Amino acid sequence: AQSVTQLGSHVSVSEGALVLLRCNYSSSVPPYLFWYVQYPNQGLQLLLKYTSAATLVKGINGFEAEFKKSETSFHLTKPSAHMSDAAEYFCAVSDPGYSTLTFGKGTMLLVSP
Amino acid sequence: KAGVTQTPRYLIKTRGQQVTLSCSPISGHRSVSWYQQTPGQGLQFLFEYFSETQRNKGNFPGRFSGRQFSNSRSEMNVSTLELGDSALYLCASSPTLDRGVRNTEAFFGQGTRLTVV
Numbered sequence: 001a002q003s004v005t006q007l008g009s010h011v012s013v014s015e016g017a018l019v020l021l022r023c024n025y026s027s028s029v030p031p032y033l034f035w036y037v038q039y040p041n042q043g044l045q046l047l048l049k050y051t052s053a054a055t056l057v058k059g060i061n062g063f064e065a066e067f068k069k070s071e072t073s074f075h076l077t078k079p080s081a082h083m084s085d086a087a088e089y090f091c092a093v094s095d096p097g098y099s100t101l102t103f104g105k106g107t108m109l110l111v112s113p
Numbered sequence: 114k115a116g117v118t119q120t121p122r123y124l125i126k127t128r129g130q131q132v133t134l135s136c137s138p139i140s141g142h143r144s145v146s147w148y149q150q151t152p153g154q155g156l157q158f159l160f161e162y163f164s165e166t167q168r169n170k171g172n173f174p175g176r177f178s179g180r181q182f183s184n185s186r187s188e189m190n191v192s193t194l195e196l197g198d199s200a201l202y203l204c205a206s207s208p209t210l211d212r213g214v215r216n217t218e219a220f221f222g223q224g225t226r227l228t229v230v
Contacts, residue, residue, distance in 0.1 A: 101156075
């Protein structure tokens, strides 16, 4: 069975500071990994995905994530936070070839001026 | 290209009633999945349909059911509503062609907010 653990239900940063959201996964097969963002009363928007190609994945809005098999991690980073980045972020895992996603509990990113 | 469309956006129902939610996937997408999102349990997979067949199901009671039509549109139904069914129900479509094909991302609709009173 697959699982995802997101460390920290809330992360607070100042505008312009580094954003680091942590995600660790458990999977019996090489996984596909995803980061989604959710704004209030909205659906999920894909930020980036890892599908066994390059381990450093660049996404939209300046976000990137690095797949580290030895650490079973897929942390999300952004060099400089903007106020508009305030939202909830979800890490998800799936088996290759399957559409079903297993999500972490989410991390709420708070950005202060 | 139009995104995933879910209707209605908001719904209020009474305990014991039943409800049907609708999802129109992105044109050409054949896989439709449903998720329930609650503050306590987070995002949980309900079921997935591909070519009108349910091919995967999450751990939910039989009161939760769904179907997919030949045009890939999908509906989910919840019977005998309980207060705990209050949630945001999200539909996602994927261009996944078949098992064994490299998976691609799921595209989510804005969800239907169901409130059971």
